[in-house]
Amino acid sequence: MSKLLYIETSPRKNRSASIEVAQSFLETYKASGNDNQLETLDLWDLKLPEFDGDTINAKYRVMHGEDPNPEEIVAWETITKFADQFKAADHYLISTPMWNFSIPYKLKHYIDIISQPGLTWSFTPEEGYQGLVTGKSATLILARGGEYSSSAELGAMDFQKPYLEMILGFIGITDIKTILIEPTLVDVETKSSAIASATEQAVAHAKLL
Ligand SMILES: Cc1cc2nc3c(=O)[nH]c(=O)nc-3n(C[C@H](O)[C@H](O)[C@H](O)COP(=O)(O)O)c2cc1C
Numbered sequence: 001m002s003k004l005l006y007i008e009t010s011p012r013k014n015r016s017a018s019i020e021v022a023q024s025f026l027e028t029y030k031a032s033g034n035d036n037q038l039e040t041l042d043l044w045d046l047k048l049p050e051f052d053g054d055t056i057n058a059k060y061r062v063m064h065g066e067d068p069n070p071e072e073i074v075a076w077e078t079i080t081k082f083a084d085q086f087k088a089a090d091h092y093l094i095s096t097p098m099w100n101f102s103i104p105y106k107l108k109h110y111i112d113i114i115s116q117p118g119l120t121w122s123f124t125p126e127e128g129y130q131g132l133v134t135g136k137s138a139t140l141i142l143a144r145g146g147e148y149s150s151s152a153e154l155g156a157m158d159f160q161k162p163y164l165e166m167i168l169g170f171i172g173i174t175d176i177k178t179i180l181i182e183p184t185l186v187d188v189e190t191k192s193s194a195i196a197s198a199t200e201q202a203v204a205h206a207k208l209l
Pocket residue numbers: 010011012015016017018019096097098099100101102143144145146147184185
């Protein structure tokens with residue numbers, strides 16, 4: 001049995017290009033007939049904890065091998081639940097729009113919650129940083145108004161794709177398939193063609209899981 005965790009990041013729901021392509025991926029995945037499990041996290045519906053002072057202190061206690069105080073213990077338990085839920089999956093599907101050349105703050109918030117020492121990564125002076133979420137794979141479906149793959153100049157403004165691929169790699173997920181939906185802030189035909197091309201790739205990739 002393998003588990004897919006789908007992380008949905010656009011608030012536009014049935015008007016969202018990234019969700020539309022992700023739904024085609026999920027339909028193919030579900031139709032595959034094997035006993036795969038699916039869990040969905042809608043980041044606009046999920047109440048994420050604040051990454052506040054107690055949580056930061058708890059993080060540094062973990063990093064420095066110190067004992068946390070009671071408030072820090074509670075804060076760290078909350079963080080651990082989110083990280084454990086994330087780690088329970090075998091494959092990840094993340095659909096997200098580009099916002100201001102990067103990712104929406106809800107997705108950054110989620111990453112700030114789950115990217116933690118001792119939970120999803122470790123550090124030792126001998127080995128440096130090690131990802132702890134290993135043996136897994138991810139599919140990224142990235143919608144963007146512009147066409148960042150069309151030139152090096154535009155590519156240099158893209159902090160969505162490189163950031164997501166880097167942070168997933170940092171926590172140990174290096175088997176990543178990235179599907180771009182671009183450009184979307186254009187005429188109807190060009191947008192439809194971008195969605196159709198991404199859907200074709202998403203369906204083909206879902207069949208491989
Ligand atoms: C707040 C906000 C910021 C955006 N910033 C960018 C941007 O920096 N570059 C870009 O190409 N498109 C940008 N867009 C456009 C979206 O990336 C584009 O419409 C995408 O298709 C949205 O995906 P969705 O339909 O799944 O929500 C932005 C849209 C919003 C709402």
